[in-house]
Amino acid sequence: MRTATVSVPRASMIDDDVVLTVTGLNVDLRTPKGVLRAVNDVSFEALSGRTLALLGESGCGKSMTAKAVAGLLDPVADVTGGTVVLGGTDLAALTPKERLAYAGPELGIVFQDALTALNPVYTVGTQLGEAFRIHEGLSAKAAKVKAIELMRRVGIPEPESRVDSFPHQFSGGMRQRILIAMAVALNPRLLIADEPTTALDVTVQAQIMKLLRDLRTESHMAVVLITHDLALVAEEADTVAVMYAGNVVETGPVKEVFGTPHHPYTRGLLDSVPADVGRGQDLTSIAGSPPELHRIPDGCVYQSRCPLVQDICRAIRPTLEPDGAGRAVACHFSEELDNV
């Protein structure tokens, strides 16, 4: 049961270290319709003290990518290629048992829906203390002290009296704080936040994002933020990887990508933001809908909705080409985009 304390270096004390390198990640899904590629050749890096956003519509594979990194895929999904290097170790090459030592101390994940993610039959104190019991072999009593500390750290009022409460006795925002506390309990290098605020209302969203930001700065974690929310990316992330139908179509610093998008999909997303739309005017949106997984075409994944589509797009899928200045795009006609 008890895992020996792992002798891996603690989270780095300086920012901009490469913490996570994902290269060529493939995830396949076994479905009644056959085996489908849900995540295709996805690569990205996450730096300490910085936030990387995986941005995309639901179904684009961003959440699946996060679960593959965390080793929490559903039984019907398998990682079938690529490496996930975290602090020098390729997690994808480890057996599930070996991975256990990394889950917690190296990598924390914040789930989306705090009510279902928390175990209803245990007190929050027990659940908060579990990581310490597993990885540091603490007694139940000592783990509870740690749990109270954690609750204080994430801003839960009166932690001493609330530590023995059950999840259903907390509000949505407080539950999300508890989830975050669990993820950062052992000061991991990497924190994956899988749509951490979608289930919350706006004011609470802002508080939760501030908490994540503070924790990141405090312990120099690398944060991977999974979201579909353009505004959230603009406010919180340093770099962004835009995903479409299982592929990363564009990456780069958020300011640059949002300022001058090089991929027609990114451009389409940004255009659909109603910046100065007057009453009565139509909102712009991208025509069509993303392809279903079993109908992904041979060429470019975006061909059916792209205004720039040419024959080459239907024949050859563009690869993610770095421009040498920290940005990369997967499009045959990215140069032409500015002229449209």
Next chain:
Amino acid sequence: MSRPPRNAVQLPSGGRTVAPPGTEAIALPRGESVADKKTSLFQLLLKDRFATVAAVVLVLVGLTAVFGPTLMGDLSTRQDLGATNRPPFSFSDGWAFILGSDSLGRSMLARLVVATQTTLSVALPAVAISLVLGSLWGVWAGYHRGWRETVSMRIADVIMSFPSLLLAVVILYVFSPSAANIVLILAVTRIPIYLRTARAESAELQSRTFVDAARTFGTKPNAIIRRHVIPVVLPTLLTLATIEFCYVMLAESSLSFLGIGIQPPDVSWGLMVAQGRQYLQTAWWLSFFPGLAIMVTTVAANVLAAWLRIATDPAQRWRLTLPRKRLLVRLPVKEVL
């Protein structure tokens, strides 16, 4: 399974958008795949070897019960005191004695065939009565809620809180143990099973939008129950009935075995086991074969019920069609231990 709606890219103006998450528990409306189910249920059955065998066994048992006794003629009652307790699997006395003979020299095979009819003619009506009464009652109680529900559930509690076999024993002792009485008592003691399930399902449906919609159009309660509630709860109840068939058959056998079920000269499987018991040391086949017949039938019905439960559940049907996992892929965490 349809794709989640595409409201994924949230507008930055704020405003609460609950986006469809990537992994989500999709609660499917129950009736959804009913249409394509009808066409392929049989094909789906053929895909599952266990279920196919079970279905074949049940059909054979049914055919035996219907046509068997006529074919056997008087073989089941013809005594031959010169050929008592003949062992099975010997052809010396002809095919009718392939399963041996009993203590009065009657053909075991013929008696088993006749007993099939008796056993099924108790079990099937009992299941049918309790299914119909219990389901209607439960759907009605669940639809109306309030005191009707409370009273119904209390009655179900009363019946269920006492061992049904004991109730049957007491009641059958009061009202002589005829086949009709056995059917009646088994039906009554099993009604609560359907009542509870139907009530739970029907009460749960009340919160569904399509029932709400029907109500807003001014549809009358009975019409809503008939058109919207019953079709949705029916698969569950039929599956339950298949399982109950086993229970009722076992209960009849137990009663007959204890001497308060089917009475001689009628014969049922349970009674045959009881009659063979005193010859256990010398003629094991007298008890063995009827018991085997009970077991094979109940196993078949249970297998079929298990399959039916998955096949009629839109949320689980995919299991039956899921391709096997390829070898040599990295195992996900769940597969270890």
Next chain:
Amino acid sequence: MLTFLRRRIVSSALPLLVVVLGVFALARLTGNPASLYLPLNATAEMRANFTAKYGFDDPLLVQMAHYFGGVLRLDFGESLRTGEPAAAMALRAFPATLQLAGTTMLLAVVLAVIVGCWAALKPNGVADRISSFVSMAAASVPDFWLAIMGILVFAITLGWVPTSGVGGATSWILPIATLLLRPFGVLVQIVRGAMVSSLSEPYIKLARSKGASEFRVVTRHALRNAAAPALTVAGDLTVSLVNGAVVVESIFGWPGIGKLMIDSILQRDFAVLQAAVLLTAVSIFILNILIDLGYAGLDARVRPAGRRKKSSRAASVVVAEPKERKIHVQTTP
């Protein structure tokens, strides 16, 4: 908590009362036992005396009032067969059944948890198919036949165990094995089902994300959540265990409450039957309360107001919890 308990006691007491009254009334309908207990050449006067002595000629309500007046003074009447106090006979038979049923349920629960978890870890896998088929067979075998076949093979042919009676440890094997099969077969399916759905809940992913080992995930997180439905069904199964006890006790000559009841019915020994029924009903009543307490102990959400409907306890044994049909699969990535 106390309110919760009080409500449960009141609502469980009603069935108890109805059953006892019902059995009383029904037992009287079986006819005057005078003909069974008096010699064939008994005079009409002897009959009248017998009937009057036991009050069989009074109206049903009077008999009932008389009886329950006695019950309140802990006087349960006397056996017509032996003249012994009925309560003493029932209490004497009770421990034998309790030991038999208790051991059986304990074994059934332990085995079902082990096998059910094993099957749940790989849904639709080989282990799952085998275990579900075995458990299905277990739930389908007629217990009386199994008992007889057990006697045939292990007592008569092999001579390993006695054919009947309570003796050494070996005399327990066949009755327990027979009685065990049904509850085990049902429970293992419940445990498996509850484990499968519990293992697909998000909180399992959370536990895994904390680095919990598979063993910890299964035992601490999944099993604890799966325990509530299993507990509920275990309660219902114990009620039906009495059914099995009647059969098994009469086959193996086990001097328990089941055999006592069958014997009393066949011999129209009303007082003993009622005492036995009352004792059984009270035990089931107490068991239900204990199960509710255990249920509340397992899941904090049922505790506060005790609003949980009785009916939410799995009504049917096999089609449990039909309310939520969810798939926890990544449908579109």
